Amino acid sequence: MILKSLKESRRLLLVTHVRPDGDAIGSILALGRGLSLMGKTVRLYNESPIPAIFRFLPGIEQIVSDPGPLSDYDTAVALDCSDLSRVGGLADAVSRIPTLINIDHHLTNTGFGAHQMIDPAASSTGELVYQILMDLGIAIDSAMAYAIYTAIFTDTGSFLFQNTNPKAFYICGRMVELGVNSYTVAQKLFATYSLGRLKLLNMVLDTIQISRNGKLSVMYLTQEMLRETETSVDDINGLVNYAKHIEDVQVAVLIQESQRLPGGGDRSHYHVSLRSNGPVDVAAIAESYGGGGHSGAAAYTTYTSLAEIKKNVFRLSDIF
Ligand SMILES: [Mn+2]
Structure with a gap:
């Protein structure tokens, strides 16, 4: 058809x-x-x-x-x-x-x-x-x-x-x-990255936290980091994968502060990217927050605070 x-x-x-x-x-x-x-x-x-x-x-x-x-x-x-x-x-x-x-x-x-x-x-x-x-x-x-x-x-x-x-x-x-x-x-x-992207990667890697059971890693990226390294959203592509390479980590999360929306006032919002090494279906997790994707790579957008997102994300590690 x-x-x-x-x-x-x-x-x-x-x-x-x-x-x-x-x-x-x-x-x-x-x-x-x-x-x-x-x-x-x-x-x-x-x-x-x-x-x-x-x-x-x-x-x-x-x-x-x-x-x-x-x-x-x-x-x-x-x-x-x-x-x-x-x-x-x-x-x-x-x-x-x-x-x-x-x-x-x-x-x-x-x-x-x-x-x-x-x-x-x-x-x-x-x-x-x-x-x-x-x-x-x-x-x-x-x-x-x-x-x-x-x-x-x-x-x-x-x-x-x-x-x-x-x-x-x-x-x-x-x-x-x-x-x-x-x-x-x-x-x-x-194979070709700007110096800014490597500096940004350095900053983002510095924010890595691992769940108590070692299976979940969380990092975040702020608009301030983009300004400081003179990078743009282009340079964020693929950063989430770095945390997936850590031994024992099954799910990697990158919480990315998005640009304020025009007319959105003071409210920050966040784009949360999830990557899974296999057993955990991250699409299901993203869907529960109104997002979507594949079992191995998914994302959602949220208007809650960074602290709140981290709390919710770390709670996920209890289920796998
Ligand atoms: Mn595709």
Whole structure:
């Protein structure tokens, strides 16, 4: 049904989640380019700024934060969104576009949209986009190959996470055959950090606390640290994983003070990222706070104080 609907569409808006990661960005770029090559009018939308590390991807400038009048589109495609609200402020308006297609791999996907391709066994949404491009008979060029490779490579944590499956290796191998320089991608994504980021990492690591049973680690990051190290949200990407590498730690938590919202007054709010090494399902924890994600990586936003968040988070360690 998805294929038929995509073939019949003429003017498409592709959307993905706020604070986009490599899977969100790679998926939207690859599918967007494929559909454009089929002669369709395609616009790629994201509410948030694109993190600097992804700016090497061909066509990245085509992801815009202004989709124009939504009445222009006959079809919307949501990629890597467990819930349409993940799109951000435009979610309601997007839901009114005549045909809504939902392509995702989150176990927690709410099943929104008229047509869905939801496969929690897929390593990434990029893997599903590859399948769709194949089924549409589109020849993958180097730009699409870089996008798909980046989607899978980042969502599997460079093939380190538990969602790394045979297809992830197979598709990435094919993408390398089609022109991706895997060394270049690795360098762009992981090997080059600013001095500020390392100083920020130093500060954040300094806040690590471990639960009494040793299975949970908690660190935090404040706006003040970003100012002091002259870093931006771009530099926060991946910091949470450091605390996961500690011996015996099963769940790592990074509590990140977010920028005050315009009109939000004095109230700080926090983005809480959770990473699990296996047995603990952090998506369930995030969901209980109104967030979501995968069993191994999830997040939620909260308006309580840092002290309160830490108290609640440490209480979690009692259950595992
Ligand atoms: Mn994903």
